[in-house]
Amino acid sequence: MTVQPGPLVFDTQVLGRRPGTERTFTRTVAAPADLGHDVYGVPEDSPIDLELRLEAVMDGVLATGTASARVVGECVRCLDVLDDTVVVDLQELYVYDPIGAGDGAEEDGEEDELPALEDDLLDLEPVLRDAVVLALPLNPVCDPECPGLCPECGARLADDPDHTHGDPIDPRWASLSRLTQNLPGDVPGPNKE
Numbered sequence: 319m320t321v322q323p324g325p326l327v328f329d330t331q332v333l334g335r336r337p338g339t340e341r342t343f344t345r346t347v348a349a350p351a352d353l354g355h356d357v358y359g360v361p362e363d364s365p366i367d368l369e370l371r372l373e374a375v376m377d378g379v380l381a382t383g384t385a386s387a388r389v390v391g392e393c394v395r396c397l398d399v400l401d402d403t404v405v406v407d408l409q410e411l412y413v414y415d416p417i418g419a420g421d422g423a424e425e426d427g428e429e430d431e432l433p434a435l436e437d438d439l440l441d442l443e444p445v446l447r448d449a450v451v452l453a454l455p456l457n458p459v460c461d462p463e464c465p466g467l468c469p470e471c472g473a474r475l476a477d478d479p480d481h482t483h484g485d486p487i488d489p490r491w492a493s494l495s496r497l498t499q500n501l502p503g504d505v506p507g508p509n510k511e
Contacts (some may be wrong), residue, residue: 358391
C-alpha cells in the first residue's frame with residue numbers, strides 16, 4: 319500500500335532519522351468520510367484541529383498530540399439532536415522498517431501491528447479514526463436521566479413528565495368495555511333500586 323499525499327499525511331524527512339529530533343505541527347484539516355458510527359460522528363469535511371508532535375526515536379517516528387472536532391448525532395432515547403465536541407489524544411509509533419520482514423516472525427504467528435513509514439511519509443488517518451471512534455459513546459444520550467419517548471404515542475417524556483394514557487385494558491376484556499360504552503347512564507342493576 320502506498321501512502322497518498324493528503325491533509326493527514328506528514329513528511330518525516332525533516333527529522334533525518336536522528337533520535338531526539340522533533341517537529342510540531344498545528345493543522346486544521348477536513349474530516350474524512352464515515353468518522354464515527356451510525357448515530358453519532360464527525361460530519362464529513364467539518365474541521366478537525368490537530369496539534370501534533372513528531373519525534374524521531376531509534377525504531378521510527380513517535381507521533382503524539384491531540385485532535386478536536388465537532389460531533390453530531392441523535393439521542394438514542396428521545397431522538398433529540400446532539401451537537402458536541404470530542405477531544406482525543408493521539409499516540410502511535412511508526413517504524414522505519416516493518417518488523418518481521420524476512421526474519422520468520424510471520425511463520426511463528428507473531429504479527430506486529432505497528433504501522434510503517436513509507437518513503438518517510440506518515441499517514442495519521444487510521445490513528446485518528448481509531449481514537450475518535452473509540453471515544454464516542456455507542457448509545458449517545460442528551461442526558462443520562464433522559465426518559466425517552468412514550469412507547470404508545472411517541473411523545474417526548476422529558477417535555478411532559480406527567481404524560482399518561484390511562485390504565486391499559488386487557489385485550490381479552492376489550493369487547494366488554496365496548497359494551498359498557500353503549501349502555502345508557504342510569505340502567506338499574508341488581509344492586510340499584
